[in-house]
Amino acid sequence: MSTQILMPALSPTMTEGKLAKWLKSTGDKVSSGDVIAEIETDKATMEVEAVDDGTLGRILVPEGAENVAVNTPIAVLLAEGEDDTATDAPAAETPAPSDTATPAPSGDVAPLPPAAATVAPEPEWGETQEITVREALRDAMAAELRRDEDVFLIGEEVAQYQGAYKVSQGLLDEFGEKRIIDTPITEHGFTGLAVGAGLTGLRPIVEFMTFNFAMQAIDHIINSAAKTLYMSGGQMGCPIVFRGPNGAAARVGAQHSQCYASWYAHVPGLKVVAPWSSADAKGLLRAAIRDPNPVIFLENEILYGHKFPCPVDEDFILPIGRAKIEREGTDVTITAFSIMVGVALEAAEKLAEQGISAEVINLRSLRPLDTETIVNSVKKTSRLVSVEEGWPFAGIGAEISMQVIEHAFDWLDAPPVRVAGLDVPMPFAANLEKLALPQPDWIVDAVKKLV
Amino acid sequence: MSTLQINRDVMARSYRAMRTIRDFEERLHIEFATGEIPGFVHLYCGEEASGVGVCANLTDNDTIASTHRGHGHCIAKGVDVGAMMAEIYGRKSGICGGKGGSMHIADLSRGMLGANGIVGGGPPLICGAALSHKLLKDGGVAVAFYGDGASNEGTTLESLNLASVWHLPAVFVVEDNGYGEATAASYAVAGTQKARAAGFGMEYFECDGTDFFDVYEVAGKAIERARRGEGPSMVHVHLSRWYGHFEGDSMSYRKSEDVAAERRDRDCLVKFRNRTTEAGLFTADELDSVDQAVRDEIELSVRNAKAAPMPEAPDLLSDVYVSY
Numbered sequence: 001m002s003t004q005i006l007m008p009a010l011s012p013t014m015t016e017g018k019l020a021k022w023l024k025s026t027g028d029k030v031s032s033g034d035v036i037a038e039i040e041t042d043k044a045t046m047e048v049e050a051v052d053d054g055t056l057g058r059i060l061v062p063e064g065a066e067n068v069a070v071n072t073p074i075a076v077l078l079a080e081g082e083d084d085t086a087t088d089a090p091a092a093e094t095p096a097p098s099d100t101a102t103p104a105p106s107g108d109v110a111p112l113p114p115a116a117a118t119v120a121p122e123p124e125w126g127e128t129q130e131i132t133v134r135e136a137l138r139d140a141m142a143a144e145l146r147r148d149e150d151v152f153l154i155g156e157e158v159a160q161y162q163g164a165y166k167v168s169q170g171l172l173d174e175f176g177e178k179r180i181i182d183t184p185i186t187e188h189g190f191t192g193l194a195v196g197a198g199l200t201g202l203r204p205i206v207e208f209m210t211f212n213f214a215m216q217a218i219d220h221i222i223n224s225a226a227k228t229l230y231m232s233g234g235q236m237g238c239p240i241v242f243r244g245p246n247g248a249a250a251r252v253g254a255q256h257s258q259c260y261a262s263w264y265a266h267v268p269g270l271k272v273v274a275p276w277s278s279a280d281a282k283g284l285l286r287a288a289i290r291d292p293n294p295v296i297f298l299e300n301e302i303l304y305g306h307k308f309p310c311p312v313d314e315d316f317i318l319p320i321g322r323a324k325i326e327r328e329g330t331d332v333t334i335t336a337f338s339i340m341v342g343v344a345l346e347a348a349e350k351l352a353e354q355g356i357s358a359e360v361i362n363l364r365s366l367r368p369l370d371t372e373t374i375v376n377s378v379k380k381t382s383r384l385v386s387v388e389e390g391w392p393f394a395g396i397g398a399e400i401s402m403q404v405i406e407h408a409f410d411w412l413d414a415p416p417v418r419v420a421g422l423d424v425p426m427p428f429a430a431n432l433e434k435l436a437l438p439q440p441d442w443i444v445d446a447v448k449k450l451v
Numbered sequence: 452m453s454t455l456q457i458n459r460d461v462m463a464r465s466y467r468a469m470r471t472i473r474d475f476e477e478r479l480h481i482e483f484a485t486g487e488i489p490g491f492v493h494l495y496c497g498e499e500a501s502g503v504g505v506c507a508n509l510t511d512n513d514t515i516a517s518t519h520r521g522h523g524h525c526i527a528k529g530v531d532v533g534a535m536m537a538e539i540y541g542r543k544s545g546i547c548g549g550k551g552g553s554m555h556i557a558d559l560s561r562g563m564l565g566a567n568g569i570v571g572g573g574p575p576l577i578c579g580a581a582l583s584h585k586l587l588k589d590g591g592v593a594v595a596f597y598g599d600g601a602s603n604e605g606t607t608l609e610s611l612n613l614a615s616v617w618h619l620p621a622v623f624v625v626e627d628n629g630y631g632e633a634t635a636a637s638y639a640v641a642g643t644q645k646a647r648a649a650g651f652g653m654e655y656f657e658c659d660g661t662d663f664f665d666v667y668e669v670a671g672k673a674i675e676r677a678r679r680g681e682g683p684s685m686v687h688v689h690l691s692r693w694y695g696h697f698e699g700d701s702m703s704y705r706k707s708e709d710v711a712a713e714r715r716d717r718d719c720l721v722k723f724r725n726r727t728t729e730a731g732l733f734t735a736d737e738l739d740s741v742d743q744a745v746r747d748e749i750e751l752s753v754r755n756a757k758a759a760p761m762p763e764a765p766d767l768l769s770d771v772y773v774s775y
Contacts, residue, residue: 189609196579233548
């Protein structure tokens, strides 16, 4: 039986190449392992070997052809005694090996394509004003509460007390107790309640006093909010936002200092957003509230009081799934999210003083992850350092590194490096706590080992 | 004794629903044994009057949340039997496209928020549905079915508190069959359901879950209270399950003669038939013809489910997000 010889890939990211040279001609006998052709991309040249014994029956792609897609049949190998009339079927009818019955794209772990490809470029939003992240979050909620009367805020101390961290300041006065709802201290219960409301027509914003307490409620976040659309065959979606401070604050010990980014980013059905600046906070929270899916919105207590310029345009909103290059550079790509963006920018400044040009990417969204922006940056810089406050093992950095390996392996000049919080519960003592969280110098040191 | 002053159409529909549940479950018991139905299947046989008696007071505008033992609640709430059977067989024509299975049957158009594989998962969701009914002012009531086992879950107790604190139009139906999986309620449940309701400042009702008329009347009071804006209630339904916790459970923790006695003396269908025929509300022939129609419907649902196509490979990746 004849077999087709397909255009091979030099690397997981190669999509097409040039058929540089045929080393065998039609009618030549070939044995398994014989070099029959040479292909090349702009990065490398590779020899194509026969994998079976037989006769080269027909050459389908001539020597010198450029832009030959991977897996295109390039020749037909005939078995003993076979003539090539049996091979008249058009090559295109034979599916490429990747088009098997398996629906998941082979070689791509993520079952869904990055959203970034379909997101329009960010428009210019014009005039800005310095506001705190706290104000940005409040303004975002107020704007969406005004825009859509199905939106409501629920959580511990969100109404009368104006928020444990004063994020909901003034909302009770404007929107009343039916839309700004204080709960008993009962995270699992009110989270399930909010999910039930989301499934039946409302658009809840759930404030967790901190994400540490959401661990009590994680069953409803995952089993009810994230999975119901799928389990119900698309009948019931849950437009809901789970928001609150995530990660380490300061001197509050192990049970109050933990980053849940990789926990939630692991879950299909959830979107996960982690703003850094006031503009991130306002634009992304508005998008999260409007999103038809459950969104985990990871804030940071330390950033609440920080001021950043934020567009004053009433329509200002940011797309979920789009990272932002906060600082352009050419020597190394540094990815970070939430408070670590600031730490990464400090490191970039120090590196600049030493003549190293770092590109800092504010991820903004962890799921969908803007793989396109990260990969394009690494193709320019050839080096990757991921930064996160959470633990390194199975963390966000592990995922980013793997995405870069899958999509830009050929461009890497060094193995990706993770800078992360230490692999220990958060200690209480001031000096130990400082040693547990990534500092600008950790990033500087990591980069200097790469360049 | 409970009244028979019920609309005849409601009684006829309810008898048919109870018979449908019985036959549906008995048939699953047989089909499961053939190995064609995979996974966990939890049967509702013996408990039919509870789901049907409660749901006969509800409309499609009202919401229920169910449990892992959810087939009866689905049928009682009007979910299509053919689409349910196809779902249990994991077919594309299933009510959830074959992606939910026995423990995740849902039909939003019927106000059936879903069976639930997590014990205690339903009560908080139903508080949320009740909040939606209240804020959207649609006049709806939300009902959580859960068992004596789930009555010990933190989520259930949190929900009783939340519903009372916020005066939600919610009804908590404790279907007390005496066993949380294999553990007896006499061992696992402290105090009483009545005292728990009182502890949360909630109205408490109880009824015989093998008597449709008792359940209908008692649950009706709780549901009407909720509908009038008078707050949540607990309805404690005493009943018995005739099969194991799941298909394959040998029920080594129960005496077989006890189960046999339940079947003999507390069969809700027999009770319904005796009362209504003695009172001249239905003739035996009328009920027999319902039984035959149901047998035909179940037979057809199984045949169609077995013949239905499986979901297609692209279905695997759909409905993870509304948009990504």
